[in-house]
Amino acid sequence: MQRKTIFKWALILIAGVMLYKFASFSSQDVSLNPFPASVLDELALQQAEVPPGYKLITSSNLLMQAGLAQNPDYLTRRADLEDIIQMDGAAAFLALYGSDEAVRMMLKGVFFRKPQHALKYAEVQGTRHRQVIGFRRDTTSGIWLLFIACDPDLTYDEAELHRIMQGLEVYQRRLTLLPLFDQMTADHVE
Amino acid sequence: MKTYRPVGRAVELKTARLFAGALLLLSNITGTGYADESAAPLRREMTRMDRSHRYLSGRVLRLAESINNVISSTVRQEEDHEAEMTGRFYGNLLTAYQVEGSHIRVTPRLIILEGSDNNEYKLDFSARLRLPDLSKRLRLYADSYDTDYDTMEEIFSSRYRKKLEEERSEGPTAGLTYFFSDRMRRQLSLSTGLRFRPEPSPKIRLRGRLRKTFESYRADLAQSVFWSERDGFGEKTEFTLDRPSGTIHLFRLKSSLVWSELSHGVDWGQYGSYYARLSKRRSAALKLGARGYSHPSLITDQYLLRVNFRRRVHRDWLFLEIEPGLDFFREDDFETSPLINIRLDIVIGSFERI
Numbered sequence: 001m002q003r004k005t006i007f008k009w010a011l012i013l014i015a016g017v018m019l020y021k022f023a024s025f026s027s028q029d030v031s032l033n034p035f036p037a038s039v040l041d042e043l044a045l046q047q048a049e050v051p052p053g054y055k056l057i058t059s060s061n062l063l064m065q066a067g068l069a070q071n072p073d074y075l076t077r078r079a080d081l082e083d084i085i086q087m088d089g090a091a092a093f094l095a096l097y098g099s100d101e102a103v104r105m106m107l108k109g110v111f112f113r114k115p116q117h118a119l120k121y122a123e124v125q126g127t128r129h130r131q132v133i134g135f136r137r138d139t140t141s142g143i144w145l146l147f148i149a150c151d152p153d154l155t156y157d158e159a160e161l162h163r164i165m166q167g168l169e170v171y172q173r174r175l176t177l178l179p180l181f182d183q184m185t186a187d188h189v190e
Numbered sequence: 191m192k193t194y195r196p197v198g199r200a201v202e203l204k205t206a207r208l209f210a211g212a213l214l215l216l217s218n219i220t221g222t223g224y225a226d227e228s229a230a231p232l233r234r235e236m237t238r239m240d241r242s243h244r245y246l247s248g249r250v251l252r253l254a255e256s257i258n259n260v261i262s263s264t265v266r267q268e269e270d271h272e273a274e275m276t277g278r279f280y281g282n283l284l285t286a287y288q289v290e291g292s293h294i295r296v297t298p299r300l301i302i303l304e305g306s307d308n309n310e311y312k313l314d315f316s317a318r319l320r321l322p323d324l325s326k327r328l329r330l331y332a333d334s335y336d337t338d339y340d341t342m343e344e345i346f347s348s349r350y351r352k353k354l355e356e357e358r359s360e361g362p363t364a365g366l367t368y369f370f371s372d373r374m375r376r377q378l379s380l381s382t383g384l385r386f387r388p389e390p391s392p393k394i395r396l397r398g399r400l401r402k403t404f405e406s407y408r409a410d411l412a413q414s415v416f417w418s419e420r421d422g423f424g425e426k427t428e429f430t431l432d433r434p435s436g437t438i439h440l441f442r443l444k445s446s447l448v449w450s451e452l453s454h455g456v457d458w459g460q461y462g463s464y465y466a467r468l469s470k471r472r473s474a475a476l477k478l479g480a481r482g483y484s485h486p487s488l489i490t491d492q493y494l495l496r497v498n499f500r501r502r503v504h505r506d507w508l509f510l511e512i513e514p515g516l517d518f519f520r521e522d523d524f525e526t527s528p529l530i531n532i533r534l535d536i537v538i539g540s541f542e543r544i
Contacts, residue, residue: 066275066276067276083283087283087284103275103279106275106280125280125281127252127286128280128283128286130279130280151278152278153278
């Protein structure tokens with residue numbers, strides 16, 4: 001009986017130690033993660049900020065085309081990272097929205113340590129003939145530039161564009177973003 | 191029998207008037223840095239001129255991009271530098287970054303010579319466009335004036351240049367330059383292109399450059415060999431010795447030798463100059479030079495004196511230069527030929543030293 005009790009308590013103790021180790025490991029793992037999920041959770045568009053019928057794309061085929069393992073996700077492919085670095089960015093992520101058949105809206109976030117690099121990137125993006133809206137979010141360690149774009153190969157009617165803009169207004173208010181430019185409705189805000 | 195023009199009172203008065211005019215202009219100008227493109231102050235309110243310049247500069251960069259895209263799409267195999275999807279949504283940004291540095295420099299000149307009928311006007315241009323998708327070492331160039339035969343290209347002499355253009359039917363050149371090596375101390379490049387006379391005539395040039403610093407001196411040796419369909423082979427050797435004194439003063443000695451199938455033996459040129467940076471926007475220079483040729487005998491063909499004042503007039507893309515000077519030509523028995531060169535440098539595009 002005594003032996004059984006000792007054995008039982010030993011098992012409980014071992015389980016407790018393992019649980020403790022696992023918990024501490026996980027928290028260390030999270031704090032050392034160079035690609036924190038919390039940033040994506042905050043900066044990605046929420047359901048109320050996208051038009052009805054849009055959702056985060058889950059199609060693996062579409063994600064693969066964009067170079068993502070999940071959605072939203074940081075850009076980690078070497079070619080994408082090289083391009084970002086050559087443009088003085090430090091990190092970038094993508095979020096894809098639409099149906100499982102097509103990506104109708106894309107959010108790209110690029111992080112810059114220095115304001116002049118961020119402004120340069122925004123200026124260059126502004127020269128592309130694309131339906132893109134740009135925002136800026138300043139942080140203590142740098143600047144996030146957020147660009148929301150529509151697919152130039154798809155057609156968007158007035159109602160859909162209006163719903164997109166409405167959602168982005170909510171998004172802008174939620175994150176207190178500064179507008180950079182608006183090429184989606186052909187109005188440029190600087 | 192030679193006749194000599196009397197150096198009479200009338201000529202002296204004309205010369206004096208010419209220099210008085212120069213001094214009047216200079217009182218409003220005075221110099222720029224010999225490191226002429228010093229950084230402009232941070233952008234403030236954009237004027238109409240700034241907006242026009244910005245628009246034109248954007249056009250130049252887009253032109254470089256377009257040429258780059260056209261050539262790379264036909265020549266280069268596709269590499270997946272960027273996922274096609276993001277490229278479709280946002281456009282190709284990296285190429286836009288990498289064509290930075292592409293620019294066109296436009297230089298209108300007014301040359302005031304002795305006698306009111308003799309003023310001349312000239313418009314020069316030079317273009318350098320990057321083609322990053324082909325190679326980061328490749329540039330597209332276009333020049334209104336080929337300096338390969340000029341033994342003193344940094345000092346403008348209208349009459350000398352006219353003579354050169356008449357002898358060689360000079361015209362604009364355009365082509366591609368590939369830099370095998372493009373570092374501070376070593377540079378090797380190969381240029382292939384066409385010279386338009388106006389009919390196109392192919393030209394190739396291989397150019398190497400070595401730079402070395404010795405204590406307070408900097409030496410620069412450049413050697414070019416070139417061939418053109420019409421003029422045949424030629425070579426140019428240039429040696430430059432700089433002695434900077436702090437960041438304000440610079441003394442320079444430069445010698446050039448050109449041999450070609452059209453030169454008079456070996457054409458040579460030598461000049462010494464002193465540069466002074468007066469401020470971030472202005473500089474001044476004094477230049478003394480001589481040039482000549484070796485065939486049929488070693489002859490000095492021209493002496494020249496220039497006092498140069500250069501000023502950055504607006505932002506970092508508009509420069510004004512006023513350069514009164516004296517020329518002494520052998521064919522005039524080295525009589526004084528006063529002149530004033532007035533020049534504007536307009537840089538359109540994103541200017542970096544290429």
